[in-house]
Amino acid sequence: MAKIIGKVSATEKCPSTIDEFYFWTDKKQILSPFDVVKVNHESGSITFGVIEEINHITDAPSHFTGYISSDFGSTDEKIGNMNRLGMNYVRARVSGNTAGIYTPVLNGKQVSLCEPEEVKKALGLTDDDVKNPLVCGYLEMYKGEDKIKIRVILDSHFLIGPDGAHINISGISGLAAKTSYSMFLLRAIQSKFRTDNGDTCAFVFFNVKGRDLMAIDEPNQGLSSDDKQIYSDLGLTDTPFENVRYYYPYSKSDVAKVQSYAAPSDIEQQKRNKKAFTYKFTFADNKDKLDLLLANEEDPTNTLEACANFIMNEEGKFKNIEKWETLKETIDEYTKAGGTTDEKKEIQVVSWRKFKRCIRKAISNDIFGKSLVNEVDLTNEIQNHLRANNVMVIDIARLDGNTQSFVFGTVARAIYDLKLDGDRNDIPDKIILFVDELNKYASSDSPKNSPILKQLLDIAG
Numbered sequence: 001m002a003k004i005i006g007k008v009s010a011t012e013k014c015p016s017t018i019d020e021f022y023f024w025t026d027k028k029q030i031l032s033p034f035d036v037v038k039v040n041h042e043s044g045s046i047t048f049g050v051i052e053e054i055n056h057i058t059d060a061p062s063h064f065t066g067y068i069s070s071d072f073g074s075t076d077e078k079i080g081n082m083n084r085l086g087m088n089y090v091r092a093r094v095s096g097n098t099a100g101i102y103t104p105v106l107n108g109k110q111v112s113l114c115e116p117e118e119v120k121k122a123l124g125l126t127d128d129d130v131k132n133p134l135v136c137g138y139l140e141m142y143k144g145e146d147k148i149k150i151r152v153i154l155d156s157h158f159l160i161g162p163d164g165a166h167i168n169i170s171g172i173s174g175l176a177a178k179t180s181y182s183m184f185l186l187r188a189i190q191s192k193f194r195t196d197n198g199d200t201c202a203f204v205f206f207n208v209k210g211r212d213l214m215a216i217d218e219p220n221q222g223l224s225s226d227d228k229q230i231y232s233d234l235g236l237t238d239t240p241f242e243n244v245r246y247y248y249p250y251s252k253s254d255v256a257k258v259q260s261y262a263a264p265s266d267i268e269q270q271k272r273n274k275k276a277f278t279y280k281f282t283f284a285d286n287k288d289k290l291d292l293l294l295a296n297e298e299d300p301t302n303t304l305e306a307c308a309n310f311i312m313n314e315e316g317k318f319k320n321i322e323k324w325e326t327l328k329e330t331i332d333e334y335t336k337a338g339g340t341t342d343e344k345k346e347i348q349v350v351s352w353r354k355f356k357r358c359i360r361k362a363i364s365n366d367i368f369g370k371s372l373v374n375e376v377d378l379t380n381e382i383q384n385h386l387r388a389n390n391v392m393v394i395d396i397a398r399l400d401g402n403t404q405s406f407v408f409g410t411v412a413r414a415i416y417d418l419k420l421d422g423d424r425n426d427i428p429d430k431i432i433l434f435v436d437e438l439n440k441y442a443s444s445d446s447p448k449n450s451p452i453l454k455q456l457l458d459i460a461g
Contacts, residue, residue: 002112003146005029008039008105009089016104021049023111024089027056030143036122037092039109045099048114048122049092058086095122114141116148125152132156135188135234136167137181151234160189160201160430179212179436186434190389191237200388202428204411206435207395208404211262214395217244217275244391246276249367249399249407250375259366259398279394280375281368281410284322288312292409293362295452296402306347307355324368331356365403378407382414388428408435409452 006025010016021039025031033051041047060066067073094102098121119141120126127133133153141148158164167185171177189201207213217240231238248258248267256264258278270276290308299305311318317330334352369375378394386392394411396404415431 002038002115002118004110004112005031005037006090006111008107008109008111010104010107014091016107018094018102018104020052020091020093021047021105022089022091024087025111027086027088029088031088031090032141032143035141036095036114036119037090037111038114038118038122039105039111041097041099041105041109042101042103043099045097045101046118047097047101047105048095048118050095050122051090052093053091054088055090056086056088058084060084096124113146114148116150119148119150123150125150130155134159134192135236136185138230138234149233156189160432176212179209182434182436183213183216186432187241188236189432190241190391192235199429201430201432202386202388203391203432203434204382204386204415205391205393206408206411207393207397208436209397211260211397213393214246214260214262215266216241216391216393241391243389244275244393245381245385246270247279247376247378247381247392247394248276249365249395249403250278250280250369252366258395260395261397262395277381278375279367279378279381280372281377281406282322282371283324283327283368285372285377285379286410287321289406289410289413292406292413292452293402294358295405295409297358303347303351304355304358307351310347323370324363325370328356328360328363331359362402362406365399367399367403367407378411379414382411383418383422383424386415386418386428386431387426390428405452412452412456 006023006029008016008021008023010022014022016022023037023039031051031054033054035051037049037051039047039049060069070076114122117126119139120129124130130153132155134156135151136154137152139150139152141150154167159167169178169181171181186203186205190203205213205216219240220238223238228238248256248260248262251257251259254260254264256267258267260267267276290312291305294304294308297304310316311321311327314320317333318327321327321330331352334347335349335356381392394407396407399407412433415433418427419431
């Protein structure tokens, strides 16, 4: 039987309403905000309330009374301990009624703690309430011998579609707690995701800080027995991510030939196990993504966009160009006086000069190479290797901001094209694109004509 902790108190200034009620309880009863309590109501129904505010009150008419009784301000514990009458009173928000009765609870009705199944009912967490269930954690409620633990599930349709794709994860910045919980939730999806029509799911992660996500398939040797028990209670496995492939940006000078915060020895081990690859962008494979190089450039007159389209359409002297170096040389020709095209839609020399400055800065990173030797192209990898339950982790942590935007935009476009025009018969039904600090690529400060911003809006729409 549930423990009785107090009674409803309805006063002239604090009445019970359809939205909330107050109750008094013993001052030694330990309660916490968000604890759920219940009150027996009309017609055998139960009204549930979620604790929002806890107050302590005594019969002292004012704080001045307490000051005087403590020998006019003495902080000695033995002074001023008069036998004051005291209690706690609590404000609770009504969360529901088992019979749909929402008249206010009555004064003097007993208030009790809840059993686990009653908490689930109060919060809408029963198996009947949540379809397509996906475990997202647990709640602990009450203290001491009254303590209970409730597994929390949510409808996967509202997390990863088709009915929505949203969850708020709040916390203090810089502690990696939000990222850690995101990884827990994503691993739960990989481990347990099922829908009533058997949809499949794949994952693409971007590593944007240190080496945070570059070893997610390795077991956690420091996982305590208590932590393992939590996973067991939730019905989840405590094993790491499965089917993971890592992608590191190419570098000419680094020891491991990559730009990464990961240890070279770890990268080499992953490569030997055929789990890690180095990526590079050649012009021949990525000429149709030239606009993504300019995503962070303000272009109010669309002159940069015009130049990019001119090149991507292979107009003028830009036919059959296969290398970035050749591209730069050809652009140089258009920046000279009298070097504009004779085409009907002529682009001015001054526009080509601005375009030249932007492009040279954008492709200065080592990942823009002449050809692929031992490297891979990310677009081809997504088109050919992104399958059900696979995880692709793309490292961009050591790249500059503009290059990060290009890599992110390239991958997002490749995923969009795969879902829209892919001709494979094993394309995952859902693809989760996870990037920490998305505001870097789609912030309110991004140019309104940014192709990456437009692309994300298309995907989100």
